[in-house]
Amino acid sequence: MAADLYSSSMAEITYALITGASSGIGECFARALAARRRSLVLVARSEDRLQALAAELRERHGVLAEPIAADLALPGAATGLVARLEERRLVVNLLINNAGFGALGEFARLPLERQSRMLAVNVQALMELTHLLVRPMMERRQGGVINLGSTASFQPVPYITTYAATKAFVSSFSQALAAELRPYGIAVVTLCPGGTQTNFLEVAGYTRSKLLGKLQAPEEVVDEGLKALDRGGGLVVPRLMNKLGVFIQRLLPRSLPIWLAGEIFKPPMHPE
Numbered sequence: 001m002a003a004d005l006y007s008s009s010m011a012e013i014t015y016a017l018i019t020g021a022s023s024g025i026g027e028c029f030a031r032a033l034a035a036r037r038r039s040l041v042l043v044a045r046s047e048d049r050l051q052a053l054a055a056e057l058r059e060r061h062g063v064l065a066e067p068i069a070a071d072l073a074l075p076g077a078a079t080g081l082v083a084r085l086e087e088r089r090l091v092v093n094l095l096i097n098n099a100g101f102g103a104l105g106e107f108a109r110l111p112l113e114r115q116s117r118m119l120a121v122n123v124q125a126l127m128e129l130t131h132l133l134v135r136p137m138m139e140r141r142q143g144g145v146i147n148l149g150s151t152a153s154f155q156p157v158p159y160i161t162t163y164a165a166t167k168a169f170v171s172s173f174s175q176a177l178a179a180e181l182r183p184y185g186i187a188v189v190t191l192c193p194g195g196t197q198t199n200f201l202e203v204a205g206y207t208r209s210k211l212l213g214k215l216q217a218p219e220e221v222v223d224e225g226l227k228a229l230d231r232g233g234g235l236v237v238p239r240l241m242n243k244l245g246v247f248i249q250r251l252l253p254r255s256l257p258i259w260l261a262g263e264i265f266k267p268p269m270h271p272e
Contacts, residue, residue, distance in 0.1 A: 013064065017041040017085075017092045017133070019072060019125070020099030022049040025148065025196065028218040029096050030057060030065075032226060039064035041090055043081065044099070045071050066090060072099050073117040078128035093143040094229075095133050097126040097170075100148060102163035104267055115162045122166035127173065134177075138184045144233070145181075146225050147174040149192040151237065154246050158262035167192075171235075178233050187233035191225040194242040 016033050020026035022044035030040055034057040042050050042065060050067035057065045066088070070081050085092060100122040103110050130145060137143030150164075153171035157164035171190055178188035195215045216239055224238040237243045249256075 012091060013039055014091045014093040015039045015041045015064070015066070016094035016096065017043060017129075018096040018098055019043045019129070022046045022053065024098075025193070025218045025221055026096070026098040027053060028222040029098060029146075029225075032219070032222050033094075034061040034063050034065070037061065037063055038094070040066065041085065041092065042067045043070055043072075045069060072125035073120040075120075077120075078125050078132060081129070082132045091136070092133050093137060093140070094146075095129060095144070096146045096148075097129060098146075098148045099125065100166070102160050104160055104265060106159065106267075107161045110162075118162055119166060122163070123169050126170060130177070134181065134186060137186050138181070141185045143185075144187045144189070144229050145174075145177070146189040146191055146229060149174065149190055151192055151194040151242050151246060152261075153192050155249055155261060156258050157265060158258065159265040159267060164261075175235060182233075187229055189225055189228045189233050190235045191221065191228070192235070192237045192242075192246075193221040194237075194239060194245075196221055 016029075016038045018026050018029050018033075018040065021030050021040075021042035026044070030042055030053060033040060040054070040057065040063060042054055044050055047067065047069035050069060054065035054067040057063055068081065068084055070077055072078065072081075101118060103114055103118060107115075126147060130147070134143065134145065147170050149171040150167040152160065152164040153167040155164075156168075171192060174188055174190035178190070181188055193216060196218050221238050224236050228234050228236045237246055
């Protein structure tokens with residue numbers, strides 16, 4: 001499968017589409033795939049950053065790189081994005097659903113609008129893009145999907161309550177999808193990193209990272225994800241400590257990992 005997925009001799013030019021491609025893990029996926037001579041569709045809200053990244057990758061690696069600015073939190077965003085792909089005759093055979101964000105705080109005190117946008121990006125857009133883009137892959141009986149989960153996929157996490165729930169959806173959805181798509185030659189990777197050196201924690205409002213240990217480099221996360229894709233897909237939890245954490249919590253009373261996660265993510269208390 002991997003040889004076909006990355007073949008540069010295919011009669012039809014195919015693209016890897018990366019959401020959230022303007023920074024962090026998404027940008028690292030773009031750089032890693034460009035180094036593999038993959039044609040790219042780069043999707044994010046920031047058009048300027050996408051244009052700059054696309055130009056750099058074209059010059060450095062001689063690849064096709066198409067930037068498309070889109071806000072995946074908006075209703076119909078996924079359908080609109082796929083329509084733009086069809087207009088430009090861009091055939092996607094690798095989808096990387098990386099776009100996502102979190103918010104730190106008590107669920108009842110966080111703005112409802114922000115949490116609704118989180119659901120739209122982390123869940124709705126991911127599901128819709130996957131539905132729209134895997135159907136042509138099924139017809140061709142070839143392709144790949146990488147969905148970004150999190151170590152927060154594996155237990156409820158107080159104070160990032162909605163975010164952790166969205167990632168639980170991603171993990172469950174992706175692993176079930178892998179079983180459905182395997183007969184069609186489509187590899188699905190469920191990639192669940194822990195704390196990573198991106199602006200994610202800052203955007204979420206999290207500043208007390210000392211209890212998370214040393215943050216992982218996004219390049220390491222991307223490398224693990226692409227290796228899994230090459231092997232035919234599967235669930236990937238980068239780093240031994242993250243793997244151990246996921247395993248150990250299965251042996252503990254259900255309430256204990258939830259309490260511990262809450263202690264890690266509990267924000268400073270403010271007076272009313």
